[in-house]
Amino acid sequence: MSEREAKVKAQVKVYVENYNRDRQYSISHEQVERCLAAVGVTGEITPAWHEEPDLKALADAQFLVAPRFNPSLIAQHGKALKLAHCINAGVERCMPLDWLPHDAVLTNSSGIHAAKAAEYGLMALLMLNTRMPRFATDQGGQRWQPVYSTPMAGKRVVIVGTGGVGSAVAKAARGAALHVTGVSRSGVPVDGFHAVATSHELDNVLAQADFVVLACPLTNQTHGLMSRARLKSLKPGCGIVNLARGGVIDYVATADLLASGHLSGCIADVFDPEPLPWNSFLWTTPGFCVTPHISCDSPAGYVEAGLAIFANNVQRFLQGRELLNVVDARHQY
């Protein structure tokens, strides 16, 4: 262990905002205490429910950790905050980022989803290649209609987004002998991808894709990214996986292009709104598989993994070092 990484002895004030609606992600006093102890930090930890805030503790806190945030409450009462950490990876609900003190930063838990995301992504790609969405529809109609597929190995997948989720899927897909192209804002090479294109090259690389995996943050730039025109421009028979957010794709157009046979299947874990309403057309769209936003979450260790990033950042803050996973207000992730 280098000197810089040595444990810091410090006292901090941490406010924890839990939500009744997100009980599976609620954070206990003990969990925060344990993660901070691991980096040598002790402090005053105040877990509260969003519905019953502790305004005094919030006013004193330098650090805030939550599955998501209440911007107006924090803007009004969180004047001493230096760091707000989101236990999730997606922070689109935190935008615009105008509710933290001007010298405070927002960090997220990007990266903690890798193991599950890799497995879901690989599963979904294999399902698309095998035509499972079609067979699921056939099963609903009690129809035996064999369709034989060539092996998936050697086909091409384009993964939009090269962050924690995208790169985890890339590694798994590459392990299954797919050719893997990523798309990111910068086009910077990332481990696991054969190539990474910039978002300006998106249409060129999509034209080659047998499969498209959406794994980007939802921002002003990615909202509506997979528009009807772009979906139409995909190769006939292309299959789609959505691990990003519902707002990234036009699902009405997706359903139309599944019906026409232009798309061979779609496996989607994210919707807008969620839960997907019982009367949504997507439940009964042939060739469309719905999963209830479970792709990246494990019941074991999810909150702990997010808290470990938080604790690491508390330590870095106290040591004056660069923070991890800082959300860029301009790019919105």
Added chain:
Amino acid sequence: MSEREAKVKAQVKVYVENYNRDRQYSISHEQVERCLAAVGVTGEITPAWHEEPDLKALADAQFLVAPRFNPSLIAQHGKALKLAHCINAGVERCMPLDWLPHDAVLTNSSGIHAAKAAEYGLMALLMLNTRMPRFATDQGGQRWQPVYSTPMAGKRVVIVGTGGVGSAVAKAARGAALHVTGVSRSGVPVDGFHAVATSHELDNVLAQADFVVLACPLTNQTHGLMSRARLKSLKPGCGIVNLARGGVIDYVATADLLASGHLSGCIADVFDPEPLPWNSFLWTTPGFCVTPHISCDSPAGYVEAGLAIFANNVQRFLQGRELLNVVDARHQY
């Protein structure tokens, strides 16, 4: 190339029996000619439909190749046969093996399914771990009911059958960091498996399984292997994949144990009879995924791969060498 493997110059008589019902597997004169030419053999090739046999050609033929066979026709007319080759891997419909001349052998195409079987097996395991059969049922009911699963890596799969299909699935499962135990008659170690148990140890190894993959031939020994009692003895939450034959498992008991929650899901590609009748209870069994016997077949190269084994064996026969993939009448595979 060794001398033994040098091309043989020979003339042979080959009878090809095609079936209207199995048109996707029908074998052309040109395909047989090409595969024999690749090993330096030419000959008289007679493709015929089962429904319109060429009895004269059958009586003269030393070699017979077919997707499946008509035992009574061959017993009566195939007196000169030395080798009958099945383009499929499963030969349970060829039993009892009493319809070939006593000095003739039956060979099969075991091994040609590896690429597809590996992908289907891995897909099905990932689907079971992610609880996709449950989500498919929920989708049918338009219900959003998240269930979070821990990653699959590190869990245990038992694969019953260590032949071409079983070992292909083993390698893929191992690549996904599962612990892989095989079960075979002999218990002989096979590449891809962490361990192989004998069929006498079946119940011991099944008790440890998070997932069970059925990939054995259908024989007198394996008929009804996954009985109600054996299914009940599995760990609660176990998931099942059937790539073998419908007769290997009690699907009524499977449905009951899915309903009780003892099994977490079943993904099955094989049934008895096939096609699965439209009014079978399996189409609507919650947690049960039906695929229409497509797990191991590719539209590209399937017949060619089976014919390559046939041609290899014709060459070996003419050279007096040991044949590949000889079916053992006692073991029925």
